[in-house]
Amino acid sequence: MSEVVQPASLALAVSRPKTSPFDWRRAVPLLLAAPLLIYMLVFYALPVVAMLLRSVNDPTWTLSHYATLLDDVVFQKTFWITINTSVTVTLGCLILGYPVAMGLVRAKSMAPFILVVILLPFWTSVLVRSYAWMVLLGRHGLVNEALLALGMIDRPIRILNTPLATQIAMIHILLPYMILPIANALRQIDPSLIRAASGLGSTPFMTFRQVILPLSMSGVAAGTLLTFVLALGFYITPAMVGGPRDITLSMLIAQQVDQLNWAYAATLSAVLLATALAILAVARKLPGVGNAFRTSMR
Amino acid sequence: MTGMGTNGAGSGPVSGRGASVTLSNLEKTYDRANAAKAVDGVSLDIRSGEFLTMLGPSGSGKTTTLMMIAGFETPTAGDIAIDGKSVVAMPPYRRNIGMVFQNYALFPHLTVEENVGFPLKQRGVPKAERAKLVAEALELVHLPGYGARYPRQLSGGQQQRVAVARAVVFRPRLLLMDEPLGALDKQLRENLQLEMRRLHADLGITFIYVTHDQEEALTMSDRIAVMNDGKVAQVGSPEDLYDRPDNRFVAGFIGESNFLPAVVRGMEDNIVIAECEGALIRALCPGRPASGEKVTLTTRPERLRFADGVWAGTPPQNRLSVTVTEAVFAGERCRYMLQAGDGTSIVLKEPSSATIRRRAVGERAEIAWSVADTILV
Structure with missing residues (x-):
């Protein structure tokens, strides 16, 4: 997925000279993706981790x-x-x-x-x-x-x-x-x-x-x-x-x-x-x- | 080399190293509803070993004609003969013609060596001989040692040379080029134009070259076929086309031309005398226009001079009174916009010199030029 995000953020970074140490423009793609990322984290990543844990922690480690x-x-x-x-x-x-x-x-x-x-x-x-x-x-x-x-x-x-x-x-x-x-x-x-x-x-x-x-x-x-x-x-x-x-x-x-x-x-x-x-x-x-x-x- | 694989096109009445190509009433209509003819009755004899350029604006049918010679387009009517043998029914891969495309069309997944060796491989040339021929071809285009690289690692000019090497490595008798220098910058283009000429001399094969760049056509070609609206407007040597254009299109498309409206008043041998802006102008004319007929005379801006200047021989016969409306100093020459009596605009280009007086806007003057530089179109 990073391949998709990178070119856009790079283009933004190149087109404007950096003024502040933290460039908010760089964060824009991440912020736009945030709702989905949070959703995926809660409803996909966490259950997968829980499931993986269960395979090594049932009833004990x-x-x-x-x-x-x-x-x-x-x-x-x-x-x-x-x-x-x-x-x-x-x-x-x-x-x-x-x-x-x-x-x-x-x-x-x-x-x-x-x-x-x-x-x-x-x-x-x-x-x-x-x-x-x-x-x-x-x-x-x-x-x-x-x-x-x-x-x-x-x-x-x-x-x-x-x-x-x-x-x-x-x-x-x-x-x-x-x-x-x-x-x-x-x-x-x-x-x-x-x-x-x-x-x-x-x-x-x-x-x-x-x-x-x-x-x-x-x-x-x-x-x-x-x-x-x-x-x-x-x-x-x-x-x-x-x-x-x-x-x-x-x-x-x-x-x-x-x-x-x-x-x-x-x-x-x-x-x-x-x-x-x-x-x-x-x-x-x-x-x-x-x-x-x-x-x-x- | 002659026994090399599919040599279909090369087996006719053969003279010299180059193929002769005959186009007879060639036509192409694309099957769209009420589409105009892309190529409309082109007949052309291309001689063995000749460097012929098809020159014309976009949409003039020059590329379509080339594609039909190569076999990528099928003519709607007419015939194409290579060395006297019709090739219309022959697929491109049997015609044995070298071709250089505008965008080079190098295979991106193959190295330079594999690209140049590609036509040899298709013809079943053994590997060892292939390597030798590829090295020779790369030598010919001044790219020895580039064999292991991929096309994307080369500059535009280098890619173009590889494309040329690939097109000639199998010793075709005919090389077709579709605006091969179009994508390159001016400097590089001029270098490669000279190299193309050298290559043509070295190989002795027939070149058919397509371009919309008149300067390129004038520099490189033995003969130029000027194309317009799917037809051949004129065929001739660069000098022929520049000095003796057959029609208004050729006069306007190749170089800059002045067009003077005139009325025929009489004939002297093959010189027509016509009245233009109250003056009698003499012009070369192959035909015999009737007295009183309205015609257009053409002449080149750099062949005109101010009549009060210094003349090496007899002052030329054609004279016209004008007013200077614009004067531009462009370094090596001065460019004047002039206006004759009733408003005809005339361009005059004069070599710049410290001894020649510059004309001011609004100044009245007389211009003069020779009869040999005046053509009725």
């Missing part, structure tokens, strides 16, 4: 909750399913989303229409969309009926309440998070570079490989990270359309809360949070991705 995770088979299976689902969903979003982003950027008069099609599901609640997928993927849903009518299957197949259903629904819900950063990066590519490549003897495919793809990597990195981290914490969709035995971390946490098993739920939450933060930290160190953060924020 102890790391035993973490230690038990090491040979907790349920946790390990859940963790693996969560990572596996997130990776699959992210890859699915990338493969389906990149061409759409290219289409969105290339389309001239159609662009607003494509954008609405991308964003329409975005404005619908996750709950509604998950219900919609239950209807579509059910035993007598549209997908099964269509496959039966086409004669590709003899009797309805089980799609709902399988990992596949979770993946299909999550890809659908997360696609805009992949498409928009990629489209943003593609839009920033100077069209004369593509002309130059063509003029210098590069076929359309070679131009894509050597110019468009490398220059859009910042968007790919941003979209991938965003999608992956959001997928890690998905709860409603896997709970509604996923299999009863394919439990993700967030489902396990909800289950433990229901059973008032607060310390275990807090420990799992801490692990989920740490995983997301670790991925972000590693990604920032990768060459090119750190720049992607800065460019996508500008």
Whole structure:
């Protein structure tokens, strides 16, 4: 966030010579953000800290909750399913989303229409969309009926309440998070570079490989990270359309809360949070991705 | 080098190192409702090894014409032939043409070396040979040792040189340049103009250069095609265009011109005699205008003199009485605004000298200039 605030405050500081030791102008951005910061502190940061404390202070100071995770088979299976689902969903979003982003950027008069099609599901609640997928993927849903009518299957197949259903629904819900950063990066590519490549003897495919793809990597990195981290914490969709035995971390946490098993739920939450933060930290160190953060924020 | 990859455009009747380009009735209309023709019947023969500049104001169709030669725009009608072979149906990447863009269009994610090597890589030139050719090209533009840098680490002038190196490294027979010096400051622009000329002489290939800067066009080109409203207004050497403009647009666009309204009174060989402000003025005229026809004569401000000055040879024939309305001393020369009898404004530029008397505002004077410097447009 500091990247967003800094340039503005710098510009203010540069444009006026400093007269007093404390420059009130510098404080303006901070003051403007203060109401939200206080709100976030009280209703977000404090509960998170309380939750983290609970994982090491229940009933007394102890790391035993973490230690038990090491040979907790349920946790390990859940963790693996969560990572596996997130990776699959992210890859699915990338493969389906990149061409759409290219289409969105290339389309001239159609662009607003494509954008609405991308964003329409975005404005619908996750709950509604998950219900919609239950209807579509059910035993007598549209997908099964269509496959039966086409004669590709003899009797309805089980799609709902399988990992596949979770993946299909999550890809659908997360696609805009992949498409928009990629489209943003593609839009920033100077069209004369593509002309130059063509003029210098590069076929359309070679131009894509050597110019468009490398220059859009910042968007790919941003979209991938965003999608992956959001997928890690998905709860409603896997709970509604996923299999009863394919439990993700967030489902396990909800289950433990229901059973008032607060310390275990807090420990799992801490692990989920740490995983997301670790991925972000590693990604920032990768060459090119750190720049992607800065460019996508500008 | 000739066997290098996609050499589609280079296989016609070939003469010399440069390609010849023939534009025949080239037209371009953008498919907008009632849009005017961006390019409207351009026919042009560009000779092998020539430095041809397309000069014109913005919207004159010069860049659109260049983009059609490069293959980035498709003509609505007409034909483009390179070395006698039509290229209209050929995609840009098969035309084998070098191109320098106004904003350089260097690939920001590639080093200078990779940028210059880009066209070679597309043509499948092996790595070792690529490195050698890239080094040669960087040498040619005076940037040896800059290979490992990224474009953003270079100044505008250096980026422009890299763009030129990249455009010629694969030895194209034709180089297109779209206002390549437009973004640079005056000093640098003048240096690079000379370098472009040297490069043209060294490479011996055909250059087609687009600019709106008449001084640049006059300095660099073998021939200039002046464009206006999607048409070629005149093609000729810089001297031709400056001394013998075909029409009012060319006379006004290249250099400064005085326009004198006149009425034709007679002809002597190819010299027209016309009455202007009560005086008879003689002018060069290729056609045969009818007596009594209303015409415009044009002459350059620096070719006019005050008639009472000192003359090296025979005093010139054309004379006109004027009143000085404005006198500006501009260092190397004096610039006078004059008014003839009924209000026609005339500009006169006189080299400054301590021995020449400066005229005062309101002073009456007679100006004189030679018939050879007067054109009917």
